[in-house]
Amino acid sequence: MELALIRHGQTDWNLDERVQGRTDIPLNETGREQARTAAELIRADGADWDLILSSPLQRARETAEIIAEATAVPFGGVVDGLIEQNFGEGEGMVVAEFYDRWPNRDFPGGEHDDELGARGVRTLDEIVGAHPSGTRVLAVSHGSLIRGTIARLMRTPYKQVPRLDNTSISLFAHDEDWRVVTIGGVSVAEAIPTTV
Template identity: 35%
Template sequence: MRLYMVRHGETDWNKAKKVQGRADIPLNAYGRELAEKTAEGLRGIPFDLAYTSPLSRAKETAQIVLQGRKTPLIEEPRIQEICFGDYEGIVYRGEGLDPQSAEFVKFFDDTANYVPKGDGESVGQLMERVDGFLKALYQNPELQDKIILLSTHGAAVTAMKNCMKNEWSPAKFWQMGVPKNCAVTIVEVEGGIPKIIEEDKLYY
């Protein structure tokens, strides 16, 4: 099994440094351009199937990458972005900072001490969610020889990479930094054991 895990293209909220999470923000023109360049870079990869987060920014990224193909695209809620609860929509960097931003930025800068707000998820809950999806994938006998696209989000794909590395400590969650929009991580899975071949590859 080979996995190509891609973070979605840019949105206006990415650009404005607004917390997205489950807020369903579409790609902007530049985000679609990044997805098109990524599609070109992946043109020679014969995807057998694809899973996407149900959020439109990930779904549209997958649709652009798969344009002109008949690859089945399956919505998978377990790879949608972490829920940030009451933090969603606030500006957390740059101009127009929200008063709550000091607490929120712990998610990036001091992850071990990040506390979810409202109905938000913890980093541990996110890790368990994506790990459940990955284990089901690894154990599916029908998928062992398949090439699979996963279209997802910054924190969700980071959680998946950490699960693959068996790195469960929130303090080390962002040790590789935040993946850029449309960054692609390529993973080989053999006998249920994942091995990251390339991490955060850009095609633009």
């Protein structure tokens, strides 16, 4: 199976550099345009995708629906495990203030990075288990969930995985186990040079 995790399009909180977490912020018009552009790139790539899934949060679901309509890839619904990290007391804070307060990301009241990565991998496994072998899946999720999943699979610290642009695509392949193929559209070696 090949699975592409796509970060949702821009929201006003992204623009303001606020921690969104599970706060259900909608796409802004730039985010909708980014989703249309991502759809064009997916179409131009010529790869055959079987379905597109989404986090239950509206910014991810709308991104998925825009891509589905523009590419004619069927929308397969939401997967709860694709939801963003719960940042507890950090939700709504400006990102710089968040890292000033919790430079090690040990914010209270939320889901911590080790739990996040484990959930991300479990969710990928659930998607594999729910679809026939060889299915190719697009899934729209969130920056921290994608980074946490990559960190877990690569056994590297969360903060070593680069921040992902809105609507960037990270590709995963599954044979016996999961393998990270690209991170935000670039090779693993380019994204995390120390891994080579």
